[in-house]
Amino acid sequence: AQSVTQLGSHVSVSEGALVLLRCNYSSSVPPYLFWYVQYPNQGLQLLLKYTTGATLVKGINGFEAEFKKSETSFHLTKPSAHMSDAAEYFCAVTLLREGGKLIFGQGTELSVKP
Amino acid sequence: GAVVSQHPSRVICKSGTSVKIECRSLDFQATTMFWYRQFPKKSLMLMATSNEGSKATYEQGVEKDKFLINHASLTLSTLTVTSAHPEDSSFYICSARGQGGTGESQHFGDGTRLSIL
Numbered sequence: 001a002q003s004v005t006q007l008g009s010h011v012s013v014s015e016g017a018l019v020l021l022r023c024n025y026s027s028s029v030p031p032y033l034f035w036y037v038q039y040p041n042q043g044l045q046l047l048l049k050y051t052t053g054a055t056l057v058k059g060i061n062g063f064e065a066e067f068k069k070s071e072t073s074f075h076l077t078k079p080s081a082h083m084s085d086a087a088e089y090f091c092a093v094t095l096l097r098e099g100g101k102l103i104f105g106q107g108t109e110l111s112v113k114p
Numbered sequence: 115g116a117v118v119s120q121h122p123s124r125v126i127c128k129s130g131t132s133v134k135i136e137c138r139s140l141d142f143q144a145t146t147m148f149w150y151r152q153f154p155k156k157s158l159m160l161m162a163t164s165n166e167g168s169k170a171t172y173e174q175g176v177e178k179d180k181f182l183i184n185h186a187s188l189t190l191s192t193l194t195v196t197s198a199h200p201e202d203s204s205f206y207i208c209s210a211r212g213q214g215g216t217g218e219s220q221h222f223g224d225g226t227r228l229s230i231l
Contacts, residue, residue, distance in 0.1 A: 043207050043222035100211050104157045
């Protein structure tokens with residue numbers, strides 16, 4: 001069975017500092033991996049995804065993530081945090097053969113201090 | 115591209131009322147739609163998966179008769195919360211998955227805040 005673990009339910013950084021949100025997954029076969037962002041009272045917006053190919057994936061708003069099979073990780077990073085990055089971030093995994101069901105991590109709330 | 119519209123965004127109603135939430139894919143055909151429930155400060159919980167023209171597949175613990183799902187066309191799925199009670203109050207989010215290039219990703223609606231008095 002697949003699962004996703006996000007380390008840290010709340011991360012706080014200063015504006016301009018590095019953002020690192022951790023995600024580890026468990027899957028018996030190579031999964032597809034996603035990062036979504038959710039602003040208050042809104043749905044989820046796709047930041048980036050890994051399916052196949054290059055393991056370093058670049059997404060929107062300056063975010064990127066690296067798929068590391070040996071570590072079963074897909075951590076999300078951004079070199080310099082902006083106030084507008086404050087939101088809830090969800091890591092998710094899916095196996096297309098299971099009809100595309102997404103399994104979400106618990107979420108990490110990112111706060112950005114001025 | 116890949117826009118999903120969810121309506122209404124917010125609904126407040128009395129206990130015992132049935133509430134219908136619509137989820138539309140505006141610029142692509144959604145072969146599969148998903149319905150999630152999200153509690154405050156919590157992650158998304160998948161309620162059911164619906165494929166156009168067939169019965170929805172519900173996750174364990176989700177009452178089929180309470181949460182009726184219809185996916186009558188490739189662009190529309192509806193969730194009806196029947197005889198809603200205060201414990202059904204929550205944030206409900208739909209997502210849609212298309213074919214081809216969009217098939218890998220789910221595209222989410224903006225959610226519906228349901229409050230039962």
